[in-house]
Amino acid sequence: xxxxxxxxxxxxxxxxxxxxxxxxxxxxxxxxxxxxxxxxxxxxxxxxxxxxxxxxxxxxxxxxxxxxxxxxxxxxxxxxxxxxxxxxxxxxxxxxxxxxxxxxxxxxxxxxxxxxxxxxxxxxxxxxxxxxxxxxxxxxxxxxxxxxxxxxxxxxxxxxxxxxxxxxxxxxxxxxxxxxxxxxxxxxxxxxxxxxxxxxxxxxxxxxxxxxxxxxxxxxxxxxxxxxxxxxxxxxxxxxxxxxxxxxxxxxxxxxxxxxxxxxxxxxxxxxxxxxxxxxxxxxxxxxxxxxxxxxxxxxxxxxxxxxxxxxxxxxxxxxxxxxxxxxxxxxxxxxxxxxxxxxxxxxxxxxxxxxxxxxxxxxxxxxxxxxxxxxxxxxxxxxxxxxxxxxxxxxxxxxxxxxxxxxxxxxxxxxxxxxxxxxxxxxxxxxxxxxxxxxxxx
Numbered sequence: 001x002x003x004x005x006x007x008x009x010x011x012x013x014x015x016x017x018x019x020x021x022x023x024x025x026x027x028x029x030x031x032x033x034x035x036x037x038x039x040x041x042x043x044x045x046x047x048x049x050x051x052x053x054x055x056x057x058x059x060x061x062x063x064x065x066x067x068x069x070x071x072x073x074x075x076x077x078x079x080x081x082x083x084x085x086x087x088x089x090x091x092x093x094x095x096x097x098x099x100x101x102x103x104x105x106x107x108x109x110x111x112x113x114x115x116x117x118x119x120x121x122x123x124x125x126x127x128x129x130x131x132x133x134x135x136x137x138x139x140x141x142x143x144x145x146x147x148x149x150x151x152x153x154x155x156x157x158x159x160x161x162x163x164x165x166x167x168x169x170x171x172x173x174x175x176x177x178x179x180x181x182x183x184x185x186x187x188x189x190x191x192x193x194x195x196x197x198x199x200x201x202x203x204x205x206x207x208x209x210x211x212x213x214x215x216x217x218x219x220x221x222x223x224x225x226x227x228x229x230x231x232x233x234x235x236x237x238x239x240x241x242x243x244x245x246x247x248x249x250x251x252x253x254x255x256x257x258x259x260x261x262x263x264x265x266x267x268x269x270x271x272x273x274x275x276x277x278x279x280x281x282x283x284x285x286x287x288x289x290x291x292x293x294x295x296x297x298x299x300x301x302x303x304x305x306x307x308x309x310x311x312x313x314x315x316x317x318x319x320x321x322x323x324x325x326x327x328x329x330x331x332x333x334x335x336x337x338x339x340x341x342x343x344x345x346x347x348x349x350x351x352x353x354x355x356x357x358x359x360x361x362x363x364x365x366x367x368x369x370x371x372x373x374x375x376x377x378x379x380x381x382x383x384x385x386x387x388x389x390x391x392x393x394x395x396x397x398x399x400x401x402x403x404x405x406x407x408x409x410x411x412x413x414x415x416x417x418x419x420x421x422x423x424x425x426x427x428x429x430x431x432x433x434x435x436x437x438x439x440x441x442x443x
Contacts, residue, residue, distance in 0.1 A: 007035070010046055015054035020063055023074055034064060034072045059175040062194040066176060075194055088387055090396035095417050097426075098398035100234065102269070102374065103416040106349055107295050108340035110331065117330035132314060132323035133157050137333045141288070141302040150286050151279040153304040156313050157324045161263055161289040162188050164303045164313075165227065168285040169196060171312035172259045173224055180218040180226040182210060184377065184403040184410065186234045186263075189227060202405035207371045209233065209240035212247040219251070225259035226252075230274055232266025232292075232373025235403045235412035237354065239266070239372040245275035252280035259309075260284040268293035270372040271347040278305075285309050290332055292374070293341045300324060300332050350374045353415040353423075360427035366434050376413045381435035383409035389433035395426060 005027040009015035022028040034040070037055060041048040055072055058064040066072045090096035138155040146152075158164040169179070175197025181189060183202030193200040201223055204214045210228055219226065228248075231239040240248070252260060260281045264274065267288045278286045285305035290298050303313065317323065335341070354370045361368040361378065370376035380386040380400075387399045390411070400410035411434075418426070 012053035016057040113331040113334040134329040148274040156303040177224040180223040187402040208244040236377040237370035268343040364431035393429040
C-alpha cells in the first residue's frame with residue numbers, strides 16, 4: 001500500500017495531515033506499517049525530528065500506534081469508528097433494549113429544580129472569575145462520599161462521567177501508555193482509549209467485578225492506569241463486593257504508582273453498598289454521574305480524588321470550557337437537597353425487572369448475568385445471529401461487539417423498557433436466539 005501512497009510534506013503538521021488523509025480515504029489501511037522515521041526523513045529531505053513530531057501528533061490523535069522495534073502502524077481500528085455504530089435501530093413498535101437508557105418514569109421532574117436555579121440566578125447572575133464548583137453542591141457531594149467511605153479529597157464537576165475520566169487520564173498519562181480496562185466494558189470508554197492515543201489492556205471480570213489475578217498481571221506488565229466500575233457495571237451488571245474489594249486493594253497496594261479511576265455507575269439506582277478502592281494508590285479519582293438517576297441530559301458528574309489529580313483537572317478545565325454551567329449545578333443541588341429521587345424505589349424497580357429476566361432465562365437453560373443496575377449480559381455462541389433473530393422476534397438488543405475487546409460474544413439487554421408481561425416472551429425469544437450455552441466466564 002505504501003508503494004501506492006506517497007507521504008508528503010516538509011513540516012510536521014503537513015506530514016501528519018498527509019498520513020491522516022490517506023487513512024481517512026482508505027489509501028493507508030488499518031495495520032499498515034509506516035516507514036521508519038529516519039527513512040521517511042531521508043525521503044522527504046527533512047530532519048528526523050520533524051518526522052518524529054509528525055508521528056507523535058498522529059499517535060496523540062489516535063491515528064497510529066507505535067510498538068517499539070516493530071515500528072509505527074495505522075491503528076487496526078481508527079478512533080473515528082465509534083462503537084456506538086455497532087447498534088441495532090429499533091423499528092417502530094419494537095421495544096428497544098439496546099439503547100441503555102433509564103426508564104423515563106423513574107426520572108424526577110426537572111421543572112422546579114430549574115425554576116429554583118433561575119430564581120437564584122436572577123438574584124445573583126453567575127460571572128467570570130467565580131469558583132467553578134457550586135459550594136453547596138460540593139458540600140452535598142462530599143457528605144455523600146464520606147458516608148460511602150470514599151477518602152477525603154476536593155470536589156470537581158465535569159460534563160458527565162466520560163468527560164471526567166478523559167480529564168483524569170490526560171492529567172497523568174501520555175500517548176502510548178497502557179490502561180487496564182474491564183472486558184466486557186463500557187463501549188464509550190473503549191472508544192476513548194485510541195482517541196487519546198492510549199493502549200487498552202482487557203481485564204476479565206465476573207459478577208463481583210475485575211478478577212484480582214487479571215489486574216495483577218496487567219499492572220505487573222506495565223499498565224499505568226486501571227479503570228473499574230464499582231456497581232451496575234455496563235454491560236454485565238457486576239458489582240464489587242466487600243471480599244473482592246479487599247483483594248483488589250491488596251493488589252493495588254503493590255502498585256502505588258498506578259492511576260486508579262473508579263466509576264460509581266450505579267449510584268442512586270442500586271441497593272448494593274459501595275466498597276470503594278480509592279486511596280489504595282497514590283493517584284486516584286472517583287466519579288459519580290447524575291445521568292442514570294436524574295437524567296442523562298443534565299450532563300453533570302461529580303469527581304473527587306487526590307489533591308494533585310483534582311488540581312490538574314480543574315486547571316486544564318479552566319483553559320477549555322472553564323466550568324460546568326452553575327445553573328446546571330444549582331439545579332442538581334435542588335434535586336439532591338429535595339430528595340427528588342427515591343433511590344430505594346428506583347433500585348427496586350430495576351432489580352425486580354432484572355432479576356425476573358435472569359430467573360426466567362435460567363429456567364430455560366440460558367446463562368445470564370445481572371447482579372445490579374439496569375443491564376443483563378447474555379453470553380451467546382453467535383452474536384450477529386442472536387441479534388438478528390431477536391430483532392425478527394420483535395426485540396432490539398445491543399450486540400456485544402460494542403463492549404468487548406477479547407471477551408467471548410454476548411448481547412446486552414437493558415431492562416428499563418420492560419414490564420412484567422414482557423419477561424416470559426422475551427426469555428423465550430432469547431432462549432431461541434442464544435444458541436448452545438457457554439461456560440460461565442467473561443474472560
